[in-house]
Amino acid sequence: MPMVDRPAFLDFEKPIADLEKKIEELNATAEKSGAKGVRTEVAKLRQKANQALADLYQNLDPWRRTQVARHPDRPHFKDYVDELIGDYVELAGDRKFGEDAAILGGMGRFRGRRVVVLGHEKGRTTPQRLKHNFGMARPEGYRKAVRLMDMADKFGLSVLTFVDTAGAYPGLDAEARGQAEAIARATERCLTLGVPMVSVITGEGGSGGAVAIAAANHVLMLENSVYSVISPEGAASILYRSADRAKDAATAMKITAQDLLGFGVIDGIIAEPLGGAHRARANAIKAVGDAVEKALYQLEGLDADGLRAQRADRFYRIGRSLADLPSSADGAPKAG
Structure with a gap:
């Protein structure tokens, strides 16, 4: 592209x-x-x-950052693969039900390392967006992710994930096929991997649909991406009984990279080109590649048990720190 x-x-x-x-x-x-x-x-x-x-x-306030994170011209999963992953071979299907194009993945080489790479793909044109379901995966997408992570663990391959989804698909067919269980299994598989795992929130990191492939040793965010338990519109509908107050919800939930770094939810922020990643996609992709390479280097000294222990400690630490946060005056939680 x-x-x-x-x-x-x-x-x-x-x-x-x-x-x-x-x-x-x-x-x-x-x-x-x-x-x-x-x-x-x-x-x-x-x-x-x-x-x-x-x-x-x-x-930029949190609501404007949300708009930038959703910009259709930001780099997508396929762009990252094209620019960063050599000898890429895509693998399809969950070996249980079928293929889900909302999550793509495969094997390749990242700057000399053999890796398994997977992530959400939203598509750009209308036919592409329909094919990829706007990056909202069904259970088979998360089961495919588990299959690829199993393979990475078996062959000692590092796992790289690129997260950009409004959330898992909430349709009746997805729920009937076990959406919640599939997300839980994917999250569990991330946490039990004996190989290095690095995740990058490149646009929207929406709810369990994002966490399912982002429970990694290192979690990075692009400067203008967002990461939250629910969309600002959804939170506004629940908290304020009006989706028109999405801006207020975005601010209350603390969903920006800057907020989440302070809470310890993420490990680093990747600077974007002036005006956002969509204005200089090649430069943004290179910056992501550099940050991922640095994160992998920091994990090199850990064996399988050490990687699992580091990952567990990382998420336990987040839970302990966020549990101590007070609620905001209007009842909205302080952390996303």
């Missing part, structure tokens, strides 16, 4: 969009006339647009 970085603008980016439109118009005029004065004006506007973008993204 070509890394063409001309993203759609979000609602709060309208001032930037207006400047970009003026720049395009002036560029067209400059090409026709060749006037140096026009090119000078373009350069000034470009500098102004870049500064406005930097100022805007320096102070």
